[in-house]
Amino acid sequence: MSKAKKTEFRPDDFVVYPTxxxxRIVSIxxxxxxxxxxxMFVISFEKDKMTLRVPTARATEIGMRGLSTPDLVERALDTLKGKARVKRAMWSRRAQEYEQKINSGDLMSIAEVVRDLHRNDDQREQSYSERQLYEAALDRLTREVAAVSGMDEAGAQKRVETVLTARAA
Structure with missing residues (x-):
């Protein structure tokens, strides 16, 4: 079984690394x-100008995965339409939970963070740390939407923003 797992990813494949x-896998x-x-998988994160080497035998165990299915992307975008769920816990506790969701690499969890931290123009200001978490989650979501739908990041960002602003209306 573990032998078959190793060849699951190939050069040129887009992958999601949790953190x-x-x-994109450049080479093995x-x-x-x-x-x-x-x-080792040699993975390039072009936007971050970063290259990561991940042992092929440990990739799945680390949480590296292929891109989400278009269906899952649609479900994640639907999540954005929902009402923000904000727990009454202290911000430090919530911030920690948001960060764990973002770093889980799970698209649905990331979409929940975007939904919960999104602010409309008429809502109260975001704190610096709220904005940081929101932008990190939005960036992760947008990049995966772009990769799955084969559009550029600007197009994906527009699509995500359209869903978020439609929710507000």
Whole structure:
């Protein structure tokens, strides 16, 4: 079983890495680490100008996954239409939960953060940390929507914003 798992991802595939979002596998290379020969996925996160090397044997266990299905993207966008659910916990506690959701790499959880932290022009100001979390979640969501639907990020952002503003109306 584990042998089959290794070849699940191929060069040029888009993948989602939990703590970094959407990246593209540039290559699969062998590298010697502490005397062991390891096969590594070389993943490029172009927007962040970052390259990550992930051992192929551990990719799934780390939480790396393929892009969501178009169906899941639609469900995530539908989540944005829902009413914001804000717990009455202290901000530090909520912020921690939002961060965990963003770093889970789970598209539905990320969409929930966007929904819960989205502000319309007529609503109260966001604190700096709220804005940071909102933008991180929005960026992750937008990048995956773009990759799944084969559109550029600007188009994906417009699509997400349209859903968010329609909710407000």
């Amino acid at each position: 970094h979002g959407v990246g 290379e062998e590298q010697e680490v502490a005397g062991l020969r390891l096969e």
